[in-house]
Amino acid sequence: MIKTESYLRQIRKHYPDLPIDTATLNQDGQYNDIVVVNDALIFRFAKVTESVETLRKEIHILRSLQGQVSLAVPNPTYNNAETNIIGEAFIGYPMIPGRPLLFHDFEAITNVKARERIANQLSGFLYELHHIFAHSLVPIELPFCDTQDEWKNMYERIQAQLFRYMRPDACQQVAKQLEDYIGNADLYKFEPAFRHGDFGAENILYDPDGQSVVGILDFGGAGLGDPAVDFAGLFASYGEEFYKQCCSFYPEMEHAMMRVQFYCQTFALEEALFGIENGDQVAFENGIARFV
Numbered sequence: 001m002i003k004t005e006s007y008l009r010q011i012r013k014h015y016p017d018l019p020i021d022t023a024t025l026n027q028d029g030q031y032n033d034i035v036v037v038n039d040a041l042i043f044r045f046a047k048v049t050e051s052v053e054t055l056r057k058e059i060h061i062l063r064s065l066q067g068q069v070s071l072a073v074p075n076p077t078y079n080n081a082e083t084n085i086i087g088e089a090f091i092g093y094p095m096i097p098g099r100p101l102l103f104h105d106f107e108a109i110t111n112v113k114a115r116e117r118i119a120n121q122l123s124g125f126l127y128e129l130h131h132i133f134a135h136s137l138v139p140i141e142l143p144f145c146d147t148q149d150e151w152k153n154m155y156e157r158i159q160a161q162l163f164r165y166m167r168p169d170a171c172q173q174v175a176k177q178l179e180d181y182i183g184n185a186d187l188y189k190f191e192p193a194f195r196h197g198d199f200g201a202e203n204i205l206y207d208p209d210g211q212s213v214v215g216i217l218d219f220g221g222a223g224l225g226d227p228a229v230d231f232a233g234l235f236a237s238y239g240e241e242f243y244k245q246c247c248s249f250y251p252e253m254e255h256a257m258m259r260v261q262f263y264c265q266t267f268a269l270e271e272a273l274f275g276i277e278n279g280d281q282v283a284f285e286n287g288i289a290r291f292v
Contacts, residue, residue, distance in 0.1 A: 003025060003027075003033070004023055004025040004035065006087060007023075007025070007033070007035045007043065007045055007087070007090070008020060008023055008035070010045075010080060010087070010088050010090060011035070011037070011043060011078075011090070011092070014078070014080050015078055018037075018078075019038070020037055020038065021038050022037070022038055022039060023035055023036065023037050023038075024036045027047075029044075029047070030048075030274055030278070030280060030283055031046070031047060031048055031050075031051040031054065031220060032044040032045060032046060032047055032051055032055075032220075033045045033047050036095070037092075039095075040094065040095055041078075041092055041093070041094060041095060042074070042092065042093055042094075042095050043078065043090050043091070043092040044090060044091050044092070045087060045088075045089065045090045046086055046089045046090070047086065048086070048278050049084075049086065051089075051220070052081075052083075052084050052086070052089045054220045054221075055079070055081050055089055055090070055091050055220070056081045057140060057142075057143075057220075057222075058076075058091065058219050058220050058222070059076045059079055059081055059091055060138055060139055060140045061138055061142075061219050061222050062074050062075065062076050062093075062219060063075075063076060064137045064138045064139070065132075065137075065219075068128070068132060068137065069125055069128045069129060069132075069216075070121070070124060070125060070128060071121065071125045071213060071214065071215055071216050072096050072205075072214060072215035072216070073096075073215065073216055073217075073219065074093040074094075074096065074215075074217065074219075075093050075094060076091050076092070076093050077092060077093050077094065078090070078091070078092030078093070079091045079092065096205055096214060096215035096217070097205075097207070097214060098205030098206055098207050098213075098214040098215055099205065099206060099208070100201055100202050100203070100204060100205065100206070101118075101201055101204045101205070101206035101213065101237075102201050102202075103201060103237065103238065105206065105208070106201070106237075106238055106242075109211060111211060114211035114212075115242070115245065116245065117211070117212055118206075118211075118212065118213055119242060119245040119246045119248075119249060120249050121212065121213040122204065122213060122234060122246060123234075123246040123247075123249035123250040123253065124249060124250070125213075125216060126196075126199070126227070126230050126231070126234075126250060127249070127250045129193075129194055129195065129196060129230075130193035130194060130195060130227045130230070131193070132194045134194040134224060138194075142194070142222070142223045142224050143223040143224070144192065144223065144224050144225065145195075145197065145223040145224065145225030145226070145229075146225035146226040146229060147188070147225075148182060148185075148188050151178065151181065151182050152182055154178075154266075154270075154273075155178045155179075155182060157273055157277075158174065158178070158269055158273060159175075161273060161276050161277070162269065162272055162273060162276065162288065162291075165288055165291070165292060166288070166291040166292060167291060167292060170290075170291040170292075174269065174291070177262065177265055177266075178266075181262050187258065187259055187262075190226045190227070190228065190256070190259070192224045192225060192226070193224070193225070193226075193227040194222070194223075194224060195222065195223065195224075195225050195226065195227050195229055195230050196216070196219060196221070196222055196229075196230050196233070197219075197220075197221025197222050197223060197225070197229060197230070198218055198220070198221045198233065199216075199229075199230040199233035199234060200233040200234075200236065200237045201237040201238070202217075202218075203216060203217040203218045204216060204217075204237070205217065226259060227252065227256065228256040228259035228260050228263060229263055231243075231253045231256055231259075231260045232259075232260045232261075232263035232264045232267075234246060234253075235260050235261075235264055236264045236267060243260075268286075268287045268288075268289075268290055268291070269287060269291075270287070271283050271284075271286055271287030272284050272286075272287025272288040272291075273287070274287070275287055275288075
């Protein structure tokens with residue numbers, strides 16, 4: 001309750017004419033706390049230092065994407081992104097109707113045409129996003145991601161901070177996977193694309209009545225990098241059969257399978273690493289569970 005009131009004070013301070021009748025706090029996110037205002041507006045407050053700069057970047061990205069893609073993305077109407085103070089920096093936007101297309105909801109979709117429609121929507125959105133000429137559209141310099149140096153750094157941090165919690169055989173397996181990937185120069189010959197960076201079930205909004213996708217959330221990890229990162233999010237969320245269905249709409253997804261499989265293997269490690277580096281015990285335990 002105290003934290004909710006603190007966030008509401010910040011909203012009222014910067015938007016005094018905005019009526020606030022109800023407010024609900026969600027603290028489940030790794031990088032942001034969410035305040036739902038009037039069941040109609042989403043306000044995301046940075047909860048770790050690195051999230052503040054990410055919010056600034058995301059505002060520019062989201063504004064640039066309006067009208068450029070076929071699915072709705074948040075439209076940042078409100079923000080206090082100039083401050084670096086945790087608990088004060090925020091972004092706000094009208095809620096996109098729908099709910100996350102989690103795996104159990106996806107499994108319940110038995111209609112063949114509905115699944116085909118969803119495959120078309122998601123692969124079509126990724127194709128649009130990956131073929132945007134971001135340099136001319138987004139008015140900031142976007143980070144260049146998924147490089148060999150980035151993965152070398154990730155491997156060093158995993159060794160230093162996670163290996164002591166992991167089984168010896170798990171350490172050996174992870175070391176081999178990462179060393180093989182880092183050492184294979186051919187895997188870095190992808191054409192850099194404007195990619196989402198966290199294209200998983202939690203960020204895909206679905207209308208259960210219409211059995212269709214209605215929006216995509218969370219562009220905090222967006223940047224120029226390997227489009228296979230987004231493909232891997234789809235694969236990990238909905239499985240190989242659906243992934244193959246998406247390939248028929250976006251053939252590059254099929255050609256990227258080696259990179260997709262590697263990224264899928266690293267998602268849990270990245271979650272555990274985030275947890276230990278940011279004091280998030282839940283994220284750490286969720287990520288490390290399969291390796292202990």
